[in-house]
Amino acid sequence: MESKVTPWEVKGNIDYDKLIKEFGVSAIDDKILQRIKKHTKELHPFLRRKIFFAHRDLNFILDQYEKGNKFFLYTGRAPSGPVHIGHLVPWLFTKWLQDKFDVELYFQFPDEEKYLFKDNLGWEDSQKYLQENMLDVIALGFDPKKTKFIIDTQHANLLYPEAIKVAKRITFSTVKAAFGMSNETNIGSIFYTAMQAVPAFLPSVLKKKEIPCLIPHAIDQDPHFRVSRDVIPKLGHYKPASIQCRFLPGLRGLEEDGKMSSSEAATAIYTTDDAKTIKNKINKHAFSGGKDTVEEHRKLGGNPEIDVSYQWLMFFEEDDKKLEKIYKEYTSGKLLSGELKALLIEKLTAFLLEHQKKRKDAAKNISKFIL
Amino acid sequence: MESKVTPWEVKGNIDYDKLIKEFGVSAIDDKILQRIKKHTKELHPFLRRKIFFAHRDLNFILDQYEKGNKFFLYTGRAPSGPVHIGHLVPWLFTKWLQDKFDVELYFQFPDEEKYLFKDNLGWEDSQKYLQENMLDVIALGFDPKKTKFIIDTQHANLLYPEAIKVAKRITFSTVKAAFGMSNETNIGSIFYTAMQAVPAFLPSVLKKKEIPCLIPHAIDQDPHFRVSRDVIPKLGHYKPASIQCRFLPGLRGLEEDGKMSSSEAATAIYTTDDAKTIKNKINKHAFSGGKDTVEEHRKLGGNPEIDVSYQWLMFFEEDDKKLEKIYKEYTSGKLLSGELKALLIEKLTAFLLEHQKKRKDAAKNISKFIL
Numbered sequence: 033m034e035s036k037v038t039p040w041e042v043k044g045n046i047d048y049d050k051l052i053k054e055f056g057v058s059a060i061d062d063k064i065l066q067r068i069k070k071h072t073k074e075l076h077p078f079l080r081r082k083i084f085f086a087h088r089d090l091n092f093i094l095d096q097y098e099k100g101n102k103f104f105l106y107t108g109r110a111p112s113g114p115v116h117i118g119h120l121v122p123w124l125f126t127k128w129l130q131d132k133f134d135v136e137l138y139f140q141f142p143d144e145e146k147y148l149f150k151d152n153l154g155w156e157d158s159q160k161y162l163q164e165n166m167l168d169v170i171a172l173g174f175d176p177k178k179t180k181f182i183i184d185t186q187h188a189n190l191l192y193p194e195a196i197k198v199a200k201r202i203t204f205s206t207v208k209a210a211f212g213m214s215n216e217t218n219i220g221s222i223f224y225t226a227m228q229a230v231p232a233f234l235p236s237v238l239k240k241k242e243i244p245c246l247i248p249h250a251i252d253q254d255p256h257f258r259v260s261r262d263v264i265p266k267l268g269h270y271k272p273a274s275i276q277c278r279f280l281p282g283l284r285g286l287e288e289d290g291k292m293s294s295s296e297a298a299t300a301i302y303t304t305d306d307a308k309t310i311k312n313k314i315n316k317h318a319f320s321g322g323k324d325t326v327e328e329h330r331k332l333g334g335n336p337e338i339d340v341s342y343q344w345l346m347f348f349e350e351d352d353k354k355l356e357k358i359y360k361e362y363t364s365g366k367l368l369s370g371e372l373k374a375l376l377i378e379k380l381t382a383f384l385l386e387h388q389k390k391r392k393d394a395a396k397n398i399s400k401f402i403l
Numbered sequence: 404m405e406s407k408v409t410p411w412e413v414k415g416n417i418d419y420d421k422l423i424k425e426f427g428v429s430a431i432d433d434k435i436l437q438r439i440k441k442h443t444k445e446l447h448p449f450l451r452r453k454i455f456f457a458h459r460d461l462n463f464i465l466d467q468y469e470k471g472n473k474f475f476l477y478t479g480r481a482p483s484g485p486v487h488i489g490h491l492v493p494w495l496f497t498k499w500l501q502d503k504f505d506v507e508l509y510f511q512f513p514d515e516e517k518y519l520f521k522d523n524l525g526w527e528d529s530q531k532y533l534q535e536n537m538l539d540v541i542a543l544g545f546d547p548k549k550t551k552f553i554i555d556t557q558h559a560n561l562l563y564p565e566a567i568k569v570a571k572r573i574t575f576s577t578v579k580a581a582f583g584m585s586n587e588t589n590i591g592s593i594f595y596t597a598m599q600a601v602p603a604f605l606p607s608v609l610k611k612k613e614i615p616c617l618i619p620h621a622i623d624q625d626p627h628f629r630v631s632r633d634v635i636p637k638l639g640h641y642k643p644a645s646i647q648c649r650f651l652p653g654l655r656g657l658e659e660d661g662k663m664s665s666s667e668a669a670t671a672i673y674t675t676d677d678a679k680t681i682k683n684k685i686n687k688h689a690f691s692g693g694k695d696t697v698e699e700h701r702k703l704g705g706n707p708e709i710d711v712s713y714q715w716l717m718f719f720e721e722d723d724k725k726l727e728k729i730y731k732e733y734t735s736g737k738l739l740s741g742e743l744k745a746l747l748i749e750k751l752t753a754f755l756l757e758h759q760k761k762r763k764d765a766a767k768n769i770s771k772f773i774l
Contacts, residue, residue, distance in 0.1 A: 144567045155568065185564040192559035196515045197526065199591030204575065207590055219578055220570030223594035 042291040057086040072132040089273035096244045103244040105137040106231045111161035112146030115168040116300040118280035118292035126248045138231045142184045148220040170394035180403040191230045199226035201263045210255045229260035233269035245272040285319030322369030333365040341376040413662040428457040443503040460644035467615045474615040476508040477602045482532035483517030486539040487671040489651035489663035497619045511602045513555045519591040541765035551774040562601045570597035572634045581626045600631035604640035616643040656690030693740030704736040712747040
C-alpha cells in the first residue's frame with residue numbers, strides 16, 4: 033500500500049527516513065541525545081529507541097534553556113473518538129519532558145477540528161469525546177499546577193483574536209499545498225490551521241513576555257507547524273520548535289496499519305478496553321512475525337521487525353534489558369509467537385488497568401486543568 | 404465607470420434596478436409598504452423614497468409578527484475608519500424599526516473583518532475604530548434595554564462555536580463565486596462570512612427558542628446573507644429576512660462615487676466634522692446639477708437627479724413638502740446651486756452638531772450595550 037501522511041489521513045507502511053527528507057525535519061541523532069541527557073540525566077525509551085525520531089530547532093530550545101530561559105510545551109488532541117494506546121505515545125513523552133525540565137504544558141483540545149473535517153461527526157459527538165478524551169490525558173499524571181487545557185470552542189475569546197493575525201498571513205494556496213485542500217473543502221477546515229497555531233505563542237501573549245515553545249507531536253501534524261512557523265515570527269514571537277514521533281502501528285501490522293486508527297475497532301486497543309478484550313484482540317488480530325509451524329519457528333526464529341507484539345513492546349516495555357532478551361529469544365526461536373503475545377498482553381493489561389483506575393479518578397479534576 | 408458591488412468594494416454609478424435582478428432580491432413595492440404601514444402607522448422617509456428599495460422574505464417577518472411572533476433586528480459595522488454620514492443610513496432606519504415594532508436589535512461589530520481584508524489596516528487601528536464607531540451607533544439613540552452589541556473578538560466564545568457549524572456547510576467554491584475570492588485570499592477572509600452569519604440566529608440559540616430575524620443593511624452586504632440563508636435553516640433556524648438600502652453617494656456625485664467612502668476624506672462627511680468643515684466640503688466638492696451661469700440656471704433650472712446636495716437632502720430632509728418645494732424651485736431655476744448647498748449645509752450641520760453632542764455622552768454608556 034502506498035503510504036500517505038497528512039494531519040487527516042495516514043495510511044500504508046511509512047518510511048520515516050523518507051519523511052525526514054520530505055518534511056524537512058532534522059533527525060534525532062546521538063549528539064542531540066547527549067545534549068538532552070545533560071539535563072535529564074537519563075533518556076526516555078522513546079528517545080533511546082528513536083520513537084521520537086525527528087525535530088525542528090530543538091537546539092534553539094536547549095540554548096535558551098541553558099541561558100535560563102525556560103520553554104513551555106504544547107501538544108493536543110482533536111476529539112473524534114475514543115483514545116487508543118497509540119494516542120498516548122506523544123503524551124507520555126510530553127509528561128516526561130514536563131517532569132524533567134519542570135516546564136508548563138498547554139494542551140489543546142481543538143474540539144472543532146474533526147467536526148469540520150469529518151462529514152459524519154456531529155457536534156454532540158465531538159463534545160462527548162472531548163469530555164472522554166480529557167480523562168485520558170489527566171490519567172497520565174500531568175501536574176495540574178503546570179498544565180493548562182485549551183478547548184477551542186470554550187477558549188475562543190483567547191484563540192480567535194490571535195488566530196486571525198495568523199490567518200491574515202496564510203493564503204488558500206498555502207493550505208492547498210500543505211494539506212491537499214481543494215475548492216470543495218469547507219471554509220472552516222481551511223481556516224482551522226490558524227487555530228492550531230495559536231497555542232504555540234499564546235503563553236507569550238498572556239504573560240506579556242516571550243517564551244520559547246516546544247511541540248512534541250506525531251509526525252502527521254508537522255504540516256500545521258511547517259506553515260505556522262513561517263508566520264509566528266512575523267507576529268513578534270519565537271518560531272516554535274518541535275519534536276516528532278512515529279506512529280504506533282495498528283494490530284494488523286506495519287504494512288496494513290502504519291498508524292493505529294480509532295475508527296477501526298479491531299485494529300486498535302482503546303484505553304478503556306478490559307483485560308479480556310485486550311487479550312482477545314491481541315491473540316486474534318496482532319500480526320505475527322512468527323513462522324507457520326512451531327518446528328519451523330524453533331529452527332528459523334521470528335521476525336520482530338514486522339511482529340506487532342514486539343513493535344508494541346518497543347513502545348511499552350521500558351526496560352532495555354528485558355526487551356533485548358525478548359528480541360534474542362524471539363529471533364532465535366526460543367520464544368514462540370503465542371508466548372510473545374502473552375508478554376505483551378501482560379504488560380499492556382497492567383498498564384491499562386492502572387490507567388483506567390486513574391481515569392476514573394480524573395473526572396473530578398477536569399476543572400483544575402482548564403485554562 | 405463600470406459599477407461593482409461587493410461587500411468589500413463598491414464603485415461606479417450603480418443601477419439599482421439591475422442589482423435587484425442580479426442579486427435576486429425583491430423590490431419594495433406599494434403593497435408591502437402598505438402592509439408595513441398597517442403596523443407602523445406612518446412610513447419612514449427611507450421607505451417612502453425607496454432608499455430602502457429591496458428585501459428578502461419581508462412578508463414572512465410580517466406574517467410571523469401578525470401571529471404574535473416578534474422578530475429581532477440584526478445589523479452591524481465593521482470598524483475600519485471613522486463613521487461618515489452614509490454609514491448612518493441603515494442604522495437610522497434600524498432605529499426606526501426598533502421603535503415602531505418594539506423589538507430587540509443585535510448590532511455586530513466584526514472587528515476582524517476589515518483587518519483581514521485590508522493589508523494596510525493594523526490590529527490596533529481596528530480596535531481604535533471599534534471604540535470610536537460604537538459611539539456613533541449609541542449616539543443615534545438606540546434603547547440600551549433592547550440593543551446588544553456583539554464584538555467578534557470579544558464574543559468569540561459565543562460566535563465561533565456557531566460559526567464552525569455554518570462554515571462546515573460552505574465550500575471554498577461557494578465563497579469564491581459569491582465574493583470573488585482567489586487562491587491568494589487569506590484564510591481568515593475566507594472563513595469570515597461564517598462569523599457574519601451567526602448573529603442572524605444567535606438570539607435563538609441563546610434564548611433556546613426560534614425567533615425570526617430581519618437584517619436591515621446596505622445592498623453590498625447581500626452576498627453574505629445570500630450564502631448564509633442557504634445554510635442557517637440546515638442548523639434548525641429560520642432563514643433570516645433582510646431589507647436593503649441604496650448608498651448615500653459621495654461628494655463627487657453618483658457617477659464618480661456611487662457610495663461614500665471613508666478612505667477618501669474629500670468625498671465624505673464624517674460624523675465628527677465640525678460646522679466649518681461641513682460647509683467647506685460641501686461648498687468645495689459637492690457635485691452640482693446646476694448650470695454653469697446664473698442666467699442659464701434661471702432659464703433652464705438645475706438637475707436634482709445628479710445634484711449631490713439634492714440627493715443628500717433626500718436622505719436627510721424628512722419633510723416631504725419641504726423636499727418637494729426644493730425640487731420644484733431647483734428644477735425651475737428659482738433656487739441656485741449655492742442656495743441649495745446652503746439648505747443642505749444648514750440641515751446637515753444641525754443634525755451633526757446634535758449627533759456630536761450625543762456622541763460625547765455615549766462613551767459612558769458603552770458597557771450598557773455590550774452583550
